[in-house]
Amino acid sequence: MTPGPAHPDPLPPRAGGRKMLDDMGGADAVLARARADVEAGEYRRAAEAPDRALLAEPGHAGIRALLAETCEQLGYGCESAAWRNAYLNAAQELRIGPPGLRMHSTISRETAPALTPAQLFGVLAVRRDGLAAQHESLRIALRLEDLGEDWVLALEHGALTWTPGPARAGAALSLRMDKAALAAAVCGDRSLPDSVEAGEIAAEGDLGALRRLSGWIAAPQPVFNIVEPTPGRDL
Template sequence: MQQSPVDGLDLVFYNVPHAEAPAELTFAIPSMKAYCGSEIVAHTLHNLYTLRGAKVRDTLKWVGYLDQALDHTQDTEIFFAQHHWPVWGNKNIQKFITVQRDSYKFIHDQTVRMINAGMNGAEIAEAIKFPETLDQELSIHGYYGTLKHNARAVYQYYMGWFDANPANLDSLPPTQVAKEYVELAGGENAMIKLAQKAYTQANYRWAAELLKHVLNYNPNNKQAKDLQIKTFSQLGYMAEASTWRNFYLTGAMELETGAPRKGVSTEMLLEMLEHTPIERFLESMAASLNADRAKDVDMVINLVFSDLNESYQISVKNSVMHFKAVPKAENVHTTLTLTKPFFLKMVTGQSGALDLMFSKETKIDGSRLDLRRFFSLIDKAPGTFPIVTRK
């Protein structure tokens, strides 16, 4: 807790990290009897795991912060947050936060109970149901997060991807599984016929499963595409959660129009990137190293930022890139001196290899060929790959 004056108001800040977000604050304005719940409280069930992809969130830590919020709002009459509408009156605020707290605690505890009973993530997601006392509260309905995928999140947090069934220990990749299932069904047409029957019976989840295999086997099968578009659309229209609906309808759109032709440009993120530490960019570069192209490379280079007074040594060996912040070394293949703004132009694709080699904003001491070779090892993710079909 920290009290600080902001623009004439005394604010009390509470640190709530590593729950909804790695770094987050809630705060109170005692003179107005107001409390901001940031994003740990909302008029919806939040995500313990975000479907877009992220580390699973710590449910018990989140529950603990909500328990603290009940103490922080003992005299509060106005609740507001980063999303949705305010809550008025202390009694309503206390109930609102209590329902949120108990919902996440229920998901956590009941998921763990079922894990201990031998159930896996899919089985738990199918079985878990809120008690009526919670389910009747609209503020914890699954408009964003859902009970099902939050239960899977708790399972993943504690158990990971493996459910202990040895058949799932080294399972075949999707395209190979698809080939075996399609052949087992008697061919693509036979499997589509089964999917059509499931669709007609409104068994959309099973229809989607069957058609997934057909399209992984033959992504150009128009009949399977058309039926999967209808299936995803139905599942999307039925979904309470906007996140689920978006995934279903985006999947249908991909089948109809194809994968994106252009990835998301990082240029729009330039202002944020200006405040990002260099280490984060180097971590990203290391995770973009093409192992096959780097298999015979043994190289050390200096990367010097003249405007930041920072220097990094980058090494590539065993198809792995390491870096560390150290003074500029002498025994290296090459030294690249540049400014962070120019580096950001490179990262966002506004400057290329020719700019790097001949710009007045850069200085290269040593082998230009080695420097060019180093940057050729870094893959740029196109962001145009398909999701619904596999290559």
């Protein structure tokens, strides 16, 4: 945590950017001051206000162009390759958007069967959309018939956890399946709700809970914004 009484609980980024714009007289005023800093060679200072202003007005072409130019100059002046890459990637994102890359899954049909149930649950957990599920609470009991194992999946405050053993109480849904059905869901071959409909998984209870959980499991995204907020995220 950054020390100082103003830092433990700052305004959210977008609200803070809007407040800064209002205090400085709007986006055009911020642009004019930042341009003066660029002309004076004060690139680090020139990047600060436009970076925050862009959160409030992402479509302002002048601020985008100036911040891209500033990041480019900062990148050219870096000895550190990591810093240089960060600055130049930021400049590229501001000008043409993030690079387009194809996603290659690291979990294949060949590797998934070799993973333990706990490892498969872990893959699902890191893929869950915590913000979308932050206000939800549910418990699902699973029986892996071929392994003779019982597990409980619990979603609380956006975090998905798994515990070995039968559910004592409070499970919205009970599922009976083979490990192969769980591996297929992790690989993306067939979702758990689809496996229920296909008869590969026996379900008892609230199927809506399984559909909600499946809807909160997102595919990994290899490309993401480093300057602007990720689309759809409320900042």
